Amino acid sequence: MPTLKFFVVFVVFLASPLLAQPSNGPYVQLIPGASLPPPVGPDLSAKAAYVGLAYNLIAKAGPWYNEKKVKDELQKNFEDAFTNGLKRADTLGQKGVLLKVQVLQEQVPAGTLYSLRGSGATVVGVGPDADSICYAQECYVALETAMRPGQTVTSDSGYVFIERSGKVFEVKKYSINILDAKAKQMRFDKELRNIYNESIRAKAMDGYAEQLIKVAKDQSDRKAIQSLLQNRDDALKQIRNVEKELAAELNRQKSIAAANATLKSISNALSLGSAIAMASATLGTDVTAGQPNGINSIPQLQSILGAMGVDSATKIQSINIQHKTIQNQLTGTETQILTVGVSHDMKPDTFDVLSPKP
Structure with a gap:
């Protein structure tokens, strides 16, 4: 089954086990700098001299008739979203931009058919890190283009957080389900929500100032x-x-x-x-x-x-x-x-x- 692969310059995002998730138990401790849950670990991370995203859709069976079209369209939309998002991050003094990348697949008589979900790449927001952006924007309730029966999101789709790190970019890819679940858990904790809001705003305000x-x-x-x-x-x-x-x-x-x-x-x-x-x-x-x-x-x-x-x-x-x-x-x-x-x-x-x- 073909999968969507992220290539950033010479770095290949290959499938790998998720990093350890935050443990259960009380998240907030009222001591400076420890009022947020541990951050979600990315599936993969890499550094790149510049950001140019290309997708390699490798079919093991069936024709390749729509792969180049999907690849080219996704690459253009990703680069447009990243450029606009990074400009926004720079304007507001934020570290980076969080994108959501989604490619759909479905089985048809001729083989596997790929298509983009919406534009395939959208800006979720800008901020100090992926967790804070997803929480603030309530990414788990984002309106999505409906999928037809038989369509599924490819396993390598996900959130991509890109930030400047010296003269290079640091790129991190996250599971959609894991990052969404973290934001939802924090949002639904009514007793601690104000503390989360204050902590996230404080982190973002540092760069803004x-x-x-x-x-x-x-x-x-x-x-x-x-x-x-x-x-x-x-x-x-x-x-x-x-x-x-x-x-x-x-x-x-x-x-x-x-x-x-x-x-x-x-x-x-x-x-x-x-x-x-x-x-x-x-x-x-x-x-x-x-x-x-x-x-x-x-x-x-x-x-x-x-x-x-x-x-x-x-x-x-x-x-x-x-x-x-x-x-x-x-x-x-x-x-x-x-x-x-x-x-x-x-x-x-x-x-x-x-x-x-x-």
Whole structure:
């Protein structure tokens, strides 16, 4: 059965096993730089001196009557999509462009017939990486040209992310199903969606800010932009500090709950000394500290742990309020940056990486 092969300069994209997928379990940890799930690994990746995509459709059976037409049309559409996408990425200061490449196949009496799905190559969006673009653009709900009965997408179709890497391009190909599933999983996590949005926008905004400085009209304009960027940097530093404090308090709350649960389940089997030792070990601190008369019973220890839980919940609530306040300030500053960017012909698309859909 013929398959669609990606050739980028002298690099051949051959079929290979998918790289390890993100493990199950909690994705978000409230520490700087770790608020997004691990990125999806590409099926294949390569570097190229320039991007020129050619497709080699090799038929093992049946005529070749439509292969050259499909190859030539796909190559033209791919190069057009890439050129337009990369120009857009450069304008917005983004690392690269994500394309979706799809070729259809079906069995007919004469053999295997190939055709393009739509144009065969479309721009999904631009941004810092494939995961962020797919998430922001909700790539899994993109309108697709309907397939006729009997048509299937070739196994080598997929997403292609291309970014500049020094003097060459780095090209990564992803499975459509894997990247779509990752974006959908993140989107459907309502509790963490705002955190994902903030993290993706922050990554995209870094490149946007750098590009905005480059296109400043004059020294006065540059100073005004730099002032906004400094305000953003200050807010980001505050957020990182608050997130460290929040992470520590969340861990403390978890330890208190664990100590309480253990004490309730096996209190009858523990001596007072063993119970105090267990609680202290779980919390990582001496629970008798601040108790001038010591702890004289397990019920007293349970009461102390309960009070610690209430105190921790109050602190978490206060930290969250502080985080929200700073985040609102950051959002306001970034909105100002985007407004200035629009005046410099750097208008983002609706619901892209710079403004993910809520």
